Amino acid sequence: MQFDEIRALDERYLAETYARYPVAFAGGKGATLVGTDGREYVDFGAGIAVNIFGVNDEAWKAAVKEQLDKIQHVSNYYYSEPQGRLAEMLCKRTGAKRVFFGNSGAEANECAFKAARKYSYEKYGAGRNKIVSLKGSFHGRTLFTLTATGQDSFHRYFDPFAGGVEYAEPDMDSVRRAADGACAVVIEVVQGEGGVNALGAPFVRALREYCTERDILLICDEVQTGNGRTGKLYAYEHYGITPDLATTAKGLGGGLPIGACLFFGKTEHALGKGDHGSTFGGNPVVCAGACSVLERLTDEFLLEVEGKSAYLRAKLKGFDGVEAVTGLGLMIGISVKKDARKVAAACLERGLLVLTAHDRIRCLPPLVITKAEMDEGLTILREVLK
Numbered sequence: 001m002q003f004d005e006i007r008a009l010d011e012r013y014l015a016e017t018y019a020r021y022p023v024a025f026a027g028g029k030g031a032t033l034v035g036t037d038g039r040e041y042v043d044f045g046a047g048i049a050v051n052i053f054g055v056n057d058e059a060w061k062a063a064v065k066e067q068l069d070k071i072q073h074v075s076n077y078y079y080s081e082p083q084g085r086l087a088e089m090l091c092k093r094t095g096a097k098r099v100f101f102g103n104s105g106a107e108a109n110e111c112a113f114k115a116a117r118k119y120s121y122e123k124y125g126a127g128r129n130k131i132v133s134l135k136g137s138f139h140g141r142t143l144f145t146l147t148a149t150g151q152d153s154f155h156r157y158f159d160p161f162a163g164g165v166e167y168a169e170p171d172m173d174s175v176r177r178a179a180d181g182a183c184a185v186v187i188e189v190v191q192g193e194g195g196v197n198a199l200g201a202p203f204v205r206a207l208r209e210y211c212t213e214r215d216i217l218l219i220c221d222e223v224q225t226g227n228g229r230t231g232k233l234y235a236y237e238h239y240g241i242t243p244d245l246a247t248t249a250k251g252l253g254g255g256l257p258i259g260a261c262l263f264f265g266k267t268e269h270a271l272g273k274g275d276h277g278s279t280f281g282g283n284p285v286v287c288a289g290a291c292s293v294l295e296r297l298t299d300e301f302l303l304e305v306e307g308k309s310a311y312l313r314a315k316l317k318g319f320d321g322v323e324a325v326t327g328l329g330l331m332i333g334i335s336v337k338k339d340a341r342k343v344a345a346a347c348l349e350r351g352l353l354v355l356t357a358h359d360r361i362r363c364l365p366p367l368v369i370t371k372a373e374m375d376e377g378l379t380i381l382r383e384v385l386k
């Protein structure tokens, strides 16, 4: 189909929820995408941190196809080898005790919030159910994860919210004021949608200590930061802490939908039979692909991610029109003098895909991006920003 026909279908039949850029993709390889008109684009977005090995990755496709040829779905009434293998890998790599699989980041967070409330209910009785969330955070689009999202702009129109969420600034005084009656605090150690802001290490460590002292569960939302994106398997590792619950999604499936909630230490038995579930959660095809993703996120590979991050950041800092470069690893925020959305549109015109987050440019390239692809993207960015 020609691009104009695709756009016409979209405008006629799809819900009007997305302000799309004027392009559709037909294929590609790694961090190079090909538009329906045959034009090539360098991808600094990875489908919002999803395609961590870019597109058309051979090993990932082989793992997915192998499972697809066996059985595509089983209900969670039955046992499943790919689910078991993936859960084992996640636990062995992180020290988590158990894993629940859903299909998205929002669902992973819903699971963590339910687990936190049940943990507290069983230990302390009803009423200790508040979730403390940080201003500027993003935790998803379902009604409860929207409630937990600390940005007013997402809250218009959708009242009433479930309640039981309090917002704090990322400082301990503010958290302490909000934490009365709390069962959990949820953080993204690097806020993604909020503008690619890494939390300060002293704050994160003090928060970990405070939560431990009060038996308030610390939930790390690693939906965007996880799975090698920041140069560690999970970004909380940069801070030398372990959460009580961690959630992840986006990159874990390598391009297919999955969400996971990891239960560490004392939350191991928080959810029991019948407490939670999902029809599609832990789909065998998706889990088989995710196993091949995790297998390849070795320490050696993560060092390469750090190297690419250092290379891009050093170049970007020298560009005219760049005020600051933020984030961790290949989760890069760029404060620019121009309007970020206009910069992204101008990059697209020249053949580079970048994302925005608030007033920043956000780059989340596939972790396998090559030096040549990075250089091509940087050349376009330099031109657009000056």
Ligand SMILES: *Cc1c(COP(=O)(O)O)cnc(C)c1O
Pocket (backbone or CB within 6 Å): 103, 104, 105, 106, 107, 109, 138, 139, 140, 141, 188, 192, 193, 221, 222, 223, 224, 225, 249, 250
């Ligand atoms: C994307 C994102 C979510 C929501 O994930 P979905 O898969 O869109 O539900 C939640 N938290 C963070 C930090 C995210 O970046």
